[in-house]
Amino acid sequence: MSxxxxxxxxYKSYWRKKALQGVSFSIDRGKIIGLLGSNGxxxxxxxxxxxxxxxxxxxxxSIAGASVGPAxxxxxxxxxxxxxxxxxxxxxxxxxxxxxxxxxxDDGKAKDMMQFMRLNAQDRxxxxxxxxxxxxxxxxxxxxxxxxxxxxxxxxxxxxxxxxNILDAIVExxxxxxxxxxxxxxxxxxxxxxxxxxxxxxxxxxxxxxxEEVRMKRGKSIDELFKEVYAEC
Amino acid sequence: MLKLLxxxxxxxxxxxxxxxAASVIVYGLLLACKYQWGWSDEIVFMFGLLVxxxxxxxxxxxxxxxxxxxxxxYHRRLLPIKTEVEIASMLLLAAIYSLIxxxxxxxxxxLADVTFNYSMFDSLLEQLLRxxxxxxxxxxxxxxxxxxxxxxxLAMSATYAFKGKYRAWIGVxxxxxxxxxxxxxxxxxxxxxxxxxxxxxGIEITEGEMSRIDWITIRWNGEWLKMLLVSLTKLALLFAAxxxxxxxxxxx
Amino acid sequence: xxxxxxxxxxxxxxxxxxxxxxxxxxxxRSGDKxxxxxxxxxxxQINPNTVQRTFSELEREGIVETKRGLGRxxxxxxxxIMEIKKEMAGELIDHFIQGMRELGxxxxxxxxxxxxxMEQEQQRGELE
Numbered sequence: 286m287s288x289x290x291x292x293x294x295x296y297k298s299y300w301r302k303k304a305l306q307g308v309s310f311s312i313d314r315g316k317i318i319g320l321l322g323s324n325g326x327x328x329x330x331x332x333x334x335x336x337x338x339x340x341x342x343x344x345x346x347s348i349a350g351a352s353v354g355p356a357x358x359x360x361x362x363x364x365x366x367x368x369x370x371x372x373x374x375x376x377x378x379x380x381x382x383x384x385x386x387x388x389x390x391d392d393g394k395a396k397d398m399m400q401f402m403r404l405n406a407q408d409r410x411x412x413x414x415x416x417x418x419x420x421x422x423x424x425x426x427x428x429x430x431x432x433x434x435x436x437x438x439x440x441x442x443x444x445x446x447x448x449x450n451i452l453d454a455i456v457e458x459x460x461x462x463x464x465x466x467x468x469x470x471x472x473x474x475x476x477x478x479x480x481x482x483x484x485x486x487x488x489x490x491x492x493x494x495x496x497e498e499v500r501m502k503r504g505k506s507i508d509e510l511f512k513e514v515y516a517e518c
Numbered sequence: 519m520l521k522l523l524x525x526x527x528x529x530x531x532x533x534x535x536x537x538x539a540a541s542v543i544v545y546g547l548l549l550a551c552k553y554q555w556g557w558s559d560e561i562v563f564m565f566g567l568l569v570x571x572x573x574x575x576x577x578x579x580x581x582x583x584x585x586x587x588x589x590x591x592y593h594r595r596l597l598p599i600k601t602e603v604e605i606a607s608m609l610l611l612a613a614i615y616s617l618i619x620x621x622x623x624x625x626x627x628x629l630a631d632v633t634f635n636y637s638m639f640d641s642l643l644e645q646l647l648r649x650x651x652x653x654x655x656x657x658x659x660x661x662x663x664x665x666x667x668x669x670x671x672l673a674m675s676a677t678y679a680f681k682g683k684y685r686a687w688i689g690v691x692x693x694x695x696x697x698x699x700x701x702x703x704x705x706x707x708x709x710x711x712x713x714x715x716x717x718x719x720g721i722e723i724t725e726g727e728m729s730r731i732d733w734i735t736i737r738w739n740g741e742w743l744k745m746l747l748v749s750l751t752k753l754a755l756l757f758a759a760x761x762x763x764x765x766x767x768x769x770x
Numbered sequence: 771x772x773x774x775x776x777x778x779x780x781x782x783x784x785x786x787x788x789x790x791x792x793x794x795x796x797x798x799r800s801g802d803k804x805x806x807x808x809x810x811x812x813x814x815q816i817n818p819n820t821v822q823r824t825f826s827e828l829e830r831e832g833i834v835e836t837k838r839g840l841g842r843x844x845x846x847x848x849x850x851i852m853e854i855k856k857e858m859a860g861e862l863i864d865h866f867i868q869g870m871r872e873l874g875x876x877x878x879x880x881x882x883x884x885x886x887x888m889e890q891e892q893q894r895g896e897l898e
Contacts (some may be wrong), residue, residue, distance in 0.1 A: 300681060317817055338595055341770045358598035369593040371529055378528075385521050386597050452815045459811070459818050476777055477816040497820065498790045506777030 287350060289314045289464050290335070290433060295344030297330055298315040304330040304357070305341070306488040308331070314432070315461035317478055319496075322485035323515045328468045331485070332435045335466070336363035349432050359388060363435040365425035368418070370410045377406040387429050395428035402450060413439060419443050423451055427458055434465040441474065452478060456483040476509065482507055482515060522599065522607040529587070530580050537580075538618065541573045545626045551628060559630075573619035578667070581612045585671055589678055589768060601764045605757060608671060609664055616663040620656060621768060661749050668756040669696055675760050679767035700713050700752070756769075773814060781816055785824045787858075793833060793844055794855040804842040886894060 288311035290346075297305040305327045311317060322328045333339045334346060337353045340464060348357040370379045374397075382491070384390045402420040413421065423439050437453075438450045455465065469475055476496065484492040491514060496507060503510065527534075548565050551557040585608050588594050670693065677689035773788050774782060792798040804810075807825065811818040825842060828834040832850050836842050845851065870880050 291653070315819070336596060338592065338764075345897060355598045355600055358596060363592075363596055365592050367592045369596075371525075371593075373529055373593075382525060382593075386599070449815070453812060456811050456818065456827075457808075457810075473777065474815075476816075477775060477781055477820075478689075480817055480819050496817075497782060497823075500778060500780045504778060508777060 291347045293345045295341045297341050308490045316464045316480040319479040319482040326485040327488040360432040362426045362429045362431035374410045398424045422445040434469045476507040519603045519607045537576045570623040579613035610668040672760045675763045782820050782824045802844045
């Protein structure tokens with residue numbers, strides 16, 4: 286059986302800092318997976334490697350059977366914690382940009398989400414509030430029919446109402462051919478959306494389990510498990 | 519490649535238009551200086567040259583900033599584009615940015631209609647403004663600016679292959695070292711007779727009476743093909759080196 | 771549909787009990803259509819696979835049936851519903867009796883306390 290994403294024995298260091306140490310796991314299609322860890326655990330580094338923004342020092346990563354490169358960038362949609370837009374752009378330019386470069390960009394989805402997130406096509410990107418910018422980021426990332434979505438803290442700096450909208454969007458656009466890897470530390474609202482959860486600590490993989498298994502076997506919520514695991518951090 | 523070009527152009531469009539407008543205004547003023555206020559042709563010509571150089575530099579800066587943006591911004595680096603295409607697109611942008619000041623300068627020269635008291639310069643200018651010579655001149659200058667920009671791109675991507683505060687100096691050093699190396703190589707290949715003149719075109723100086731230089735003829739340099747091929751090879755090598763660095767090592 | 775989820779327990783189990791309660795209490799009647807996986811997932815903001823699992827379990831227990839091309843419906847067999855109702859009541863009662871025993875009540879005491887409580891409730895109801 287081939288997995289959508291296979292990470293094998295990946296090591297990544299920046300000068301003397303070891304960001305990822307021997308991380309291995311795989312993900313199948315149709316899953317929503319939480320990537321958890323405190324700051325410095327290697328979450329963002331891992332996402333960058335999957336997105337093709339950085340290369341591992343050793344180990345392999347394959348997405349839909351291909352190594353990371355322009356081919357995988359076509360099927361991976363990354364929402365980083367940095368803007369996906371340029372300061373001269375209006376909202377419609379941001380969409381046009383993504384439409385122009387990504388063959389899997391879905392105009393219908395984009396229009397729907399734009400309405401749903403209450404984004405105005407004519408607004409200048411620089412004039413948007415932080416909350417609106419987050420929503421735009423997410424919209425741009427989810428408007429593609431990607432195989433793998435990498436969302437880095439999509440509900441981080443966002444008010445509860447927007448948070449609800451974002452969770453709604455994620456569930457609404459779920460499809461069994463794609464998977465979502467979502468990095469977060471705000472668990473209570475969001476843990477119900479996960480199929481599986483991956484926990485990283487100081488660059489190593491601590492745990493990769495089905496969420497319902499955790500609840501059944503350990504009688505804990507993911508939030509509680511998280512607090513236990515990262516208590517000393 | 520063209521899509522990237524379109525967005526790079528749009529990103530800089532306001533700045534570009536301002537630079538173009540400013541240079542047009544200054545050229546206009548210079549023309550007024552000549553025709554309204556009787557400034558001498560030599561001074562008008564010199565200032566015209568200055569404007570061209572400054573405009574060229576400004577566009578060079580815009581091009582460098584754009585490439586830096588391409589190297590650093592996440593949304594650019596996430597694009598499913600081959601590295602070769604990225605670089606080619608930047609070169610195309612640099613070509614456009616080189617042509618603009620060049621064309622503005624040529625229009626100015628044509629309108630300014632400068633003549634000098636030294637027939638040497640007059641004859642030079644007259645011959646320069648022939649279409650075939652101009653075409654070659656423009657082609658040569660384009661190739662030259664592309665080569666310089668390509669070297670800058672190489673230096674910039676080398677910078678991003680390293681981490682730390684002083685990595686910019688690595689780029690600068692690389693630029694300087696490679697420039698010096700090229701000087702030696704071209705001297706070895708073509709001899710020391712270039713003197714800053716276009717390599718495709720040579721200058722024959724005929725002396726008139728009293729050893730005053732009377733006439734300058736522009737003739738085709740017999741080695742022009744070799745020079746063209748060498749320039750293109752140099753560009754190709756720089757292109758390959760930059761591609762390699764960007765693919766393997768760049769992680770801003 | 772309002773469910774208070776407890777993240778410490780498997781979600782699919784909680785949805786199952788909720789749906790069973792709805793069915794048993796008559797809020798969802800025999801032959802009624804059940805929301806689709808997508809609808810339910812969106813409404814509750816939970817993972818669609820979890821909802822799928824719930825439905826699969828309910829189908830396995832015979833409480834819910836799938837009609838090809840039409841969707842999922844509450845079973846048309848009233849007897850099945852009755853069975854589940856009794857099962858759920860049984861669980862509650864077992865739990866209650868255990869709790870009362872832990873408090874030290876004997877069987878006869880439990881019965882009289884319960885009938886007293888039921889009477890009181892009825893009186894309160896008549897007053898309102």
